[in-house]
Amino acid sequence: xxxxxxxxxxxxxxxxxxxxxxxxxxxxxxxxxxxxxxxxxxxxxxxxxxxxxxxxxxxxxxxxxxxxxxxxxxxxxxxxxxxxxxxxxxxxxxxxxxxxxxxxxxxxxxxxxxxxxxxxxxxxxxxxxxxxxxxxxxxxxxxxxxxxxxxxxxxxxxxxxxxxxxxxxxxxxxxxxxxxxxxxxxxxxxxxxxxxxxxxxxxxxxxxxxxxxxxxxxxxxxxxxxxxxxxxxxxxxxxxxxxxxxxxxxxxxxxxxxxxxxxxxxxxxxxxxxxxxxxxxxxxxxxxxxxxxxxxxxxxxxxxxxxxxxxxxxxxxxxxxxxxxxxxxxxxxxxxxxxxxxxxxxxxxxxxxxxxxxxxxxxxxxxxxxxxxxxxxxxxxxxxxxxxxxxxxxxxxxxxxxxxxxxxxxxxxxxxxxxxxxxxxxxxxxxxxxxxxxxxxxxxxxxxxxxxxxxxxxxxxxxxxxxxxxxxxxxxxxxxxxxxxxxxxxxxxxx
Amino acid sequence: xxxxxxxxxxxxxxxxxxxxxxxxxxxxxxxxxxxxxxxxxxxxxxxxxxxxxxxxxxxxxxxxxxxxxxxxxxxxxxxxxxxxxxxxxxxxxxxxxxxxxxxxxxxxxxxxxxxxxxxxxxxxxxxxxxxxxxxxxxxxxxxxxxxxxxxxxxxxxxxxxxxxxxxxxxxxxxxxxxxxxxxxxxxxxxxxxxxxxxxxxxxxxxxxxxxxxxxxxxxxxxxxxxxxxxxxxxxxxxxxxxxxxxxxxxxxxxxxxxxxxxxxxxxxxxxxxxxxxxxxxxxxxxxxxxxxxxxxxxxxxxxxxxxxxxxxxxxxxxxxxxxxxxxxxxxxxxxxxxxxxxxxxxxxxxxxxxxxxxxxxxxxxxxxxxxxxxxxxxxxxxxxxxxxxxxxxxxxxxxxxxxxxxxxxxxxxxxx
Numbered sequence: 001x002x003x004x005x006x007x008x009x010x011x012x013x014x015x016x017x018x019x020x021x022x023x024x025x026x027x028x029x030x031x032x033x034x035x036x037x038x039x040x041x042x043x044x045x046x047x048x049x050x051x052x053x054x055x056x057x058x059x060x061x062x063x064x065x066x067x068x069x070x071x072x073x074x075x076x077x078x079x080x081x082x083x084x085x086x087x088x089x090x091x092x093x094x095x096x097x098x099x100x101x102x103x104x105x106x107x108x109x110x111x112x113x114x115x116x117x118x119x120x121x122x123x124x125x126x127x128x129x130x131x132x133x134x135x136x137x138x139x140x141x142x143x144x145x146x147x148x149x150x151x152x153x154x155x156x157x158x159x160x161x162x163x164x165x166x167x168x169x170x171x172x173x174x175x176x177x178x179x180x181x182x183x184x185x186x187x188x189x190x191x192x193x194x195x196x197x198x199x200x201x202x203x204x205x206x207x208x209x210x211x212x213x214x215x216x217x218x219x220x221x222x223x224x225x226x227x228x229x230x231x232x233x234x235x236x237x238x239x240x241x242x243x244x245x246x247x248x249x250x251x252x253x254x255x256x257x258x259x260x261x262x263x264x265x266x267x268x269x270x271x272x273x274x275x276x277x278x279x280x281x282x283x284x285x286x287x288x289x290x291x292x293x294x295x296x297x298x299x300x301x302x303x304x305x306x307x308x309x310x311x312x313x314x315x316x317x318x319x320x321x322x323x324x325x326x327x328x329x330x331x332x333x334x335x336x337x338x339x340x341x342x343x344x345x346x347x348x349x350x351x352x353x354x355x356x357x358x359x360x361x362x363x364x365x366x367x368x369x370x371x372x373x374x375x376x377x378x379x380x381x382x383x384x385x386x387x388x389x390x391x392x393x394x395x396x397x398x399x400x401x402x403x404x405x406x407x408x409x410x411x412x413x414x415x416x417x418x419x420x421x422x423x424x425x426x427x428x429x430x431x432x433x434x435x436x437x438x439x440x441x442x443x444x445x446x447x448x449x450x451x452x453x454x455x456x457x458x459x460x461x462x463x464x465x466x467x468x469x470x471x472x473x474x475x476x477x478x479x480x481x482x483x484x485x486x487x488x489x490x491x492x493x494x495x
Numbered sequence: 496x497x498x499x500x501x502x503x504x505x506x507x508x509x510x511x512x513x514x515x516x517x518x519x520x521x522x523x524x525x526x527x528x529x530x531x532x533x534x535x536x537x538x539x540x541x542x543x544x545x546x547x548x549x550x551x552x553x554x555x556x557x558x559x560x561x562x563x564x565x566x567x568x569x570x571x572x573x574x575x576x577x578x579x580x581x582x583x584x585x586x587x588x589x590x591x592x593x594x595x596x597x598x599x600x601x602x603x604x605x606x607x608x609x610x611x612x613x614x615x616x617x618x619x620x621x622x623x624x625x626x627x628x629x630x631x632x633x634x635x636x637x638x639x640x641x642x643x644x645x646x647x648x649x650x651x652x653x654x655x656x657x658x659x660x661x662x663x664x665x666x667x668x669x670x671x672x673x674x675x676x677x678x679x680x681x682x683x684x685x686x687x688x689x690x691x692x693x694x695x696x697x698x699x700x701x702x703x704x705x706x707x708x709x710x711x712x713x714x715x716x717x718x719x720x721x722x723x724x725x726x727x728x729x730x731x732x733x734x735x736x737x738x739x740x741x742x743x744x745x746x747x748x749x750x751x752x753x754x755x756x757x758x759x760x761x762x763x764x765x766x767x768x769x770x771x772x773x774x775x776x777x778x779x780x781x782x783x784x785x786x787x788x789x790x791x792x793x794x795x796x797x798x799x800x801x802x803x804x805x806x807x808x809x810x811x812x813x814x815x816x817x818x819x820x821x822x823x824x825x826x827x828x829x830x831x832x833x834x835x836x837x838x839x840x841x842x843x844x845x846x847x848x849x850x851x852x853x854x855x856x857x858x859x860x861x862x863x864x865x866x867x868x869x870x871x872x873x874x875x876x877x878x879x880x881x882x883x884x885x886x887x888x889x890x891x892x893x894x895x896x897x898x899x900x901x902x903x904x905x906x907x908x909x910x911x
Contacts, residue, residue, distance in 0.1 A: 112807075113713065114709060114808070114809045115807045115808050115809055115833075116712065116713070116808075137715070158658065159658045159662070161656055161658075165655075165656055166655065166656075169629070169633065170656070170658075172633075172662065172665065173629055173633050182884075186884050187884075188882070188884045188885060188888070189882070190885075192807070192859035192860065193807035193858075193859060194805045194806050194807050194833060194858075194859060194860040194861070195625060195626075195630070195805055195830065195833060195834075196619065196621070196625075196630055196632070196669075196805055196861075197669070197861065198805075198861030198862070198863060198878050198879030198881070199878055199879065199881050199885070199889060199907060200666060200669070200670055200674075200889055200892060201619070201632055201665045201666055201668060201669050201670075202666075202885065202888065202889075203665075204632055204662055204664075204665025204666065204668075205661060205662060205663075205665055205666045207662065207665075208658045208661070208662050209661055209662075225713065225714065225715045226715070227715060227717075228715040248566040249566075251565075251566055251568060251686070252565060252566050252588075254589055254686035254687070254689065255686070256685065256686060293717060293751075293755065294715065294716060294717065294755050294758055294759050294762075295758070296754045296755050296757075296758035296759075297751060297752055297754065297755030297758070297759075300752055300754045300755060301752065353652075353654040353655075353656050353657055354654065355564070355567050355569075355653065355654060356566070356567055357564075357566065357567065382656065385654070385655045385656040386567075386654050386655065386656065387656045420652075420653055420654075421652065421654055422652045422654055422657040422659045423659045424657070424658050424659050425654070425656040425657060425658065426656060426658055427658075428658055429658075429659060429660065433659075437659075437660065440652075440659055440660075441649070441660060442649075444646050444647070444648055445648050445649055445650065445660075446660075448642060448646070448648045448650075448663070448895070448896070449650075449660050449661045449663065451894075451895030451896070452661055452663075452666075452892060452895060454891070454895065455888060455891035455892045455894070455895055456888065456891075467660065477895075478894065478895075478898070480525070480644060480898050480899065481644070482522075482525050482526050482645075483522060483526070483645070484519075484522055484523055484526045
């Protein structure tokens with residue numbers, strides 16, 4: 001993985017930079033010694049490591065602003081970081097870059113039930129928001145699997161999803177406003193406690209921009225009333241085709257479940273061996289469908305989904321009768337990643353999205369790749385929205401296996417794009433999928449995106465090396481090339 | 496200051512019927528130093544500042560549904576496809592556009608049901624269901640568009656979960672054709688509700704109406720619409736239960752599978768019994784009432800200026816009361832109080848611009864002068880003036896997409 005070349009001048013000035021930063025962020029907020037920096041050398045994508053130049057942990061917006069202005073003035077690169085749970089290397093440090101950690105901005109500032117929103121600092125963990133409002137019967141809807149640890153600031157940067165996206169949307173659909181600091185230190189506010197913006201939707205643009213446009217210092221999220229009840233169905237199918245057919249039939253019947261998850265045979269077995277959730281072991285595909293909402297609705301829909309599953313060839317159908325049983329159905333799915341971790345020294349989690357009806361074909365092609373690369377693969381699938389998470393099993397200590405796993409992963413993602421899908425459904429591009437962007441976007445498409453980067457950060461100092469395979473200089477991108485169209489409008493009056 | 500050019504008639508328009516021809520039209524404008532006004536069917540031409548362009552890029556011939564896969568919840572159509580064609584295709588499969596695009600054609604004196612998908616996206620339309628299901632911005636999955644550089648760009652995809660690259664779909668949605676001319680749009684579609692009921696609370700005003708809406712919205716009964724009509728607005732409804740109420744009407748909507756709707760309606764009745772006499776609307780009357788609310792048709796009369804104001808819901812009644820008192824405005828509140836439609840008297844020179852902006856300064860929000868005559872729109876900002884830092888960002892974003900300012904120049908305000 002090629003990262004931007006380190007600036008020798010910045011490396012040489014390291015001691016002076018640390019001294020300056022200590023003045024801007026007094027107390028314990030600057031970590032310069034190697035042991036302390038080592039903690040930050042990697043994020044959730046542990047295959048890549050890089051010791052940062054220095055780590056800064058500001059305590060408020062003012063300090064964030066001062067640090068960014070200083071780094072801009074001194075041409076020092078900055079890598080923002082929340083809890084470091086990114087699976088795409090979004091917070092991978094740079095040798096000549098400051099890691100700007102937002103962990104100390106960790107307070108829930110205000111809960112406003114009347115306007116159904118909460119104002120929090122970026123370092124608050126995703127689940128902590130739901131916990132803060134649970135007593136009043138509310139929750140924050142997006143629930144990435146790392147929600148115990150991942151922060152809302154990171155969620156904004158990555159536009160995080162979770163298992164309930166089809167019904168409740170991603171982060172971007174649940175945000176009302178942010179305060180953020182631009183690379184030149186300017187503090188701006190987007191949105192507020194009202195819906196939508198009056199001009200360009202900068203809030204929508206910033207969400208999912210992977211820390212390349214600004215550093216979020218405050219977030220206002222919508223909170224929802226927790227559904228009165230939720231029940232899950234656990235259904236086994238003889239083939240992924242049959243399970244996929246059931247998903248399509250549920251949606252065709254006008255039902256949008258709160259969650260709809262599929263697992264393939266290797267994933268079912270790994271999960272069942274680990275948590276003993278009572279999953280059927282003689283099936284090729286397992287579907288968990290959760291219905292949530294008013295009790296009358298949930299009971300009605302559980303019955304309908306059960307009927308549809310039967311008609312689609314389900315060999316086993318169980319509906320949860322108690323909350324404990326519902327949680328047990330989910331336990332295996334939620335533990336799928338660690339369960340796979342038990343049967344393999346290492347695994348590599350992929351994240352593509354495909355049009356759902358292409359699933360059987362994609363699984364078949366993946367099985368073919370699996371034998372070609374001689375690496376096992378287990379699949380968990382957000383079946384409702386087509387988001388596929390193949391887990392490639394490998395052993396980092398076996399020579400060549402990491403490289404083979406990466407090549408296998410790249411081939412899966414390229415396949416996702418080829419069947420009409422996308423490179424990443426919720427984990428972000430980061431460094432991981434950066435060099436595959438060309439499979440989805442033309443140079444013109446990427447230039448249009450990068451001009452946005454230039455609008456926010458013309459010196460390209462904020463999180464460089466992520467998302468874009470090549471970062472062009474902004475002056476070069478700004479030039480206008482005039483060439484007449486080939487389809488002429490001959491009768492057009494010209495002024 | 497030079498006299499403004501007359502707005503040209505639509506007949507002098509370029510009317511490309513392919514994406515290549517749109518690219519060519521923009522490239523030619525760039526080469527000729529000409530500017531373009533972009534229109535679909537022109538139903539919302541009165542929204543925003545008038546564009547003084549000698550060339551009109553009419554995208555109405557760029558039409559047709561390109562892909563519709565009901566089981567994938569996805570539809571792609573060329574930008575000039577009418578919403579009514581799309582809604583008809585969706586209805587055949589019991590699906591709908593969940594952002595409930597309102598029909599604003601009649602607001603500007605045009606025909607009903609003529610607006611295009613491109614127009615709905617360019618203006619980021621949303622209806623009463625915004626509070627539960629989002630605006631157009633929340634449903635656009637992918638776009639193809641021609642920038643002011645004469646380049647075709649694509650963004651997003653055709654799947655509902657996608658975080659690959661910057662979310663240009665959000666940026667272009669609501670940009671009023673000032674960044675790019677949309678050519679093809681992919682949207683998420685959703686099942687249409689099997690049943691719709693609307694509960695009416697009669698005679699609750701001001702704080703009482705807000706409390707009724709808050710109670711409903713804070714309940715677990717999944718309310719998909721919460722609006723308040725003062726007696727004068729209710730009296731103009733085509734729904735007899737509403738017009739005949741002789742009092743203000745607070746309307747609360749639930750939708751979904753039949754047994755669920757019945758159970759929730761019953762629960763809401765119990766919850767709201769203390770707020771006033773209750774009435775209940777079924778499917779057809781519900782549809783009519785919420786369409787009236789989404790298109791502000793209960794306030795449309797003559798050519799009076801009309802504001803659409805988004806504020807935190809709890810601020811709604813106070814802002815509404817201030818505008819009624821100081822400007823003589825007629826107000827309809829939607830989104831549980833978070834959206835105010837305000838019709839102000841035509842006699843006001845600035846359409847109440849100063850008062851409206853002042854009223855929302857403290858609670859925060861944004862106000863759009865949705866309708867006013869050319870002279871008023873030439874003299875006051877139609878859209879919420881951005882803070883200086885945001886204005887600078889907007890200008891740099893515009894530099895990236897349309898450096899020569901040839902697409903709908905001035906439509907969103909003074910050109911930076």
